[in-house]
Amino acid sequence: GAVVSQHPSRVICKSGTSVKIECRSLDFQATTMFWYRQFPKQSLMLMATSNEGSKATYEQGVEKDKFLINHASLTLSTLTVTSAHPEDSSFYICSAYAVQGLGAQETQYFGPGTRLLVL
Amino acid sequence: GENVEQHPSTLSVQEGDSAVIKCTYSDSASNYFPWYKQELGKRPQLIIDIRSNVGEKKDQRIAVTLNKTAKHFSLHITETQPEDSAVYFCAASRGSYIPTFGRGTSLIVHP
Numbered sequence: 660g661a662v663v664s665q666h667p668s669r670v671i672c673k674s675g676t677s678v679k680i681e682c683r684s685l686d687f688q689a690t691t692m693f694w695y696r697q698f699p700k701q702s703l704m705l706m707a708t709s710n711e712g713s714k715a716t717y718e719q720g721v722e723k724d725k726f727l728i729n730h731a732s733l734t735l736s737t738l739t740v741t742s743a744h745p746e747d748s749s750f751y752i753c754s755a756y757a758v759q760g761l762g763a764q765e766t767q768y769f770g771p772g773t774r775l776l777v778l
Numbered sequence: 779g780e781n782v783e784q785h786p787s788t789l790s791v792q793e794g795d796s797a798v799i800k801c802t803y804s805d806s807a808s809n810y811f812p813w814y815k816q817e818l819g820k821r822p823q824l825i826i827d828i829r830s831n832v833g834e835k836k837d838q839r840i841a842v843t844l845n846k847t848a849k850h851f852s853l854h855i856t857e858t859q860p861e862d863s864a865v866y867f868c869a870a871s872r873g874s875y876i877p878t879f880g881r882g883t884s885l886i887v888h889p
Binding site for chain 1: 810812814819820821822823824827829863865867873876877879880882884
């Protein structure tokens with residue numbers, strides 16, 4: 660299947676600092692990527708849709724100034740958690756759609772996730 | 779918008795038994811129903827999916843059934859093994875539209 664990578668896999672930071680998470684599509688181009696947040700034992704919560712070359716679309720209740728998204732190329736989207744606080748500690752996962760194989764339809768592939776811990 | 783309900787939230791079975799997880803959806807226009815398996819601390823992995831033009835799909839020990847009229851779909855795992863233990867998520871979407879996920883089912887397979 661298609662490969663989506665994320666970096667870093669784990670980050671610990673002090674309260675008030677900003678953290679940047681990268682999401683890359685390794686073997687395909689993705690005009691659209693998605694950012695999810697997942698709390699322990701809970702489902703995936705869509706935060707925003709990242710569109711290459713344009714502004715991201717944020718879900719209701721997600722602060723766009725808090726979670727900055729940049730999709731500067733067809734293979735890279737970044738999520739920056741600005742002025743992080745302990746309540747921002749979570750598992751952040753990106754995803755992208757890819758078409759695999761002749762005649763296949765699009766399938767969503769997830770990155771490995773980034774575990775953020777804000778002290 | 780779409781609303782996906784998933785049951786049960788926790789499922790405990792003995793090794794070798796079958797496990798069934800059920801989901802319902804609200805948007806009759808949804809036509810793509812993937813199932814993901816997520817092990818602790820790892821990414822969700824697509825294990826099987828079904829599109830609205832078929833009623834059932836099987837891949838070895840895993841099968842998915844879809845009832846469009848009733849708007850529900852189910853995941854069936856036969857001959858469960860301890861390595862099947864994980865959280866399973868169903869989802870529903872219209873093609874490439876952003877999927878709506880269920881709340882997840884924690885499957886525990888006891889040796």
